[in-house]
Amino acid sequence: MSAARLDGTATAAAIKAELRERVDALRIRGIVPGLGTLLVGDDPASHAYVAGKHRDCSEVGVESIRVDLPGDASEADVMAAIDRLNADPAVTGYIVQLPLPQGMDANAALERIDPSKDADGLHPTNLGRLVLGVDGELTSPLPCTPAGIVELLHRHGVELPGKHVVVLGRGLTVGRPLGLLLTRKGIDATVTLAHSRTPDLATEVRRGDVVVAAVGVPHLVQADWIKPGAAVLDVGVTRVIDHETGKAKLTGDIDPAVAEVAGWLSPNPGGVGPMTRALLVANVVQAAERQLAARPS
Numbered sequence: 001m002s003a004a005r006l007d008g009t010a011t012a013a014a015i016k017a018e019l020r021e022r023v024d025a026l027r028i029r030g031i032v033p034g035l036g037t038l039l040v041g042d043d044p045a046s047h048a049y050v051a052g053k054h055r056d057c058s059e060v061g062v063e064s065i066r067v068d069l070p071g072d073a074s075e076a077d078v079m080a081a082i083d084r085l086n087a088d089p090a091v092t093g094y095i096v097q098l099p100l101p102q103g104m105d106a107n108a109a110l111e112r113i114d115p116s117k118d119a120d121g122l123h124p125t126n127l128g129r130l131v132l133g134v135d136g137e138l139t140s141p142l143p144c145t146p147a148g149i150v151e152l153l154h155r156h157g158v159e160l161p162g163k164h165v166v167v168l169g170r171g172l173t174v175g176r177p178l179g180l181l182l183t184r185k186g187i188d189a190t191v192t193l194a195h196s197r198t199p200d201l202a203t204e205v206r207r208g209d210v211v212v213a214a215v216g217v218p219h220l221v222q223a224d225w226i227k228p229g230a231a232v233l234d235v236g237v238t239r240v241i242d243h244e245t246g247k248a249k250l251t252g253d254i255d256p257a258v259a260e261v262a263g264w265l266s267p268n269p270g271g272v273g274p275m276t277r278a279l280l281v282a283n284v285v286q287a288a289e290r291q292l293a294a295r296p297s
């Protein structure tokens with residue numbers, strides 16, 4: 001038996017259709033949401049992701065403001081670009097595409113973002129609100145990949161309360177905030193956050209009703225690591241050369257044989273990636289709705 005597909009492309013399309021209606025309602029009230037992106041350097045993957053983000057915006061009626069700096073830009077250039085995005089009234093929310101070129105302080109860049117314009121939910125204030133809001137109502141933006149994973153499972157009817165979720169990877173954009181999100185009241189999962197220094201990964205993964213792999217090690221997770229029927233989300237991406245075609249192709253963290261054991265499996269590409277982008281647009285629309293709510297009537 002083969003796992004059912006956690007279809008990120010179709011789910012993201014449904015979310016974008018819902019967002020289109022919210023954007024239309026905002027525009028009628030005179031608010032035009034705009035997403036800004038700041039991309040430094042010429043990493044092809046980052047360029048592809050940023051292009052996808054702007055494509056999504058045009059599909060839902062969100063304006064795009066794109067700032068690209070060369071790879072040899074100084075930290076002062078990056079900070080100045082962030083200051084301009086903070087001040088630009090056309091920018092409802094924006095992101096600094098990660099990774100920044102080697103040697104550049106990503107934390108300093110993230111801290112410079114105006115938290116009310118932080119479309120990635122990665123500013124310390126918004127990550128702090130995620131920690132503080134574990135028991136309560138949350139009105140700050142959530143990091144896009146964790147929010148996308150929870151939404152993808154929810155829209156496929158995969159229940160999380162009381163389930164054991166094993167997350168592989170402790171990075172800033174996925175593993176770390178995902179652990180916080182999954183343990184919030186209302187989501188109520190139990191989380192194991194495993195990483196490169198965890199002994200015996202296979203034993204940890206076998207305990208998971210849900211497994212999220214975000215480490216960037218091609219085909220790390222093997223079929224005999226998976227509890228039969230588990231939901232498996234493949235987030236990590238490595239570009240490897242296909243020996244038959246000589247071209248680079250995307251390879252995820254999950255071995256294809258996992259499909260024979262898992263109950264649910266997200267394809268990669270076509271799984272969590274499109275959900276990350278859809279939830280980014282959702283954060284921008286939400287920020288615009290907050291602007292509207294704060295406007296004197």
Ligand SMILES: Nc1nc2c(c(=O)[nH]1)N[C@@H](CN(C=O)c1ccc(C(=O)N[C@@H](CCC(=O)O)C(=O)O)cc1)CN2
Nearest residue numbers: 048049095096097098120144173269270271273274276
């Ligand atoms: N500022 C941020 N930087 C990065 C984040 C982030 O959330 N914020 N996450 C990752 C990359 N990422 C978002 O920027 C991202 C990854 C993948 C995709 C995506 O749509 N993938 C497609 C395949 C695209 C391709 O062909 O290359 C898919 O999975 O179907 C979008 C965004 C690191 N940086």
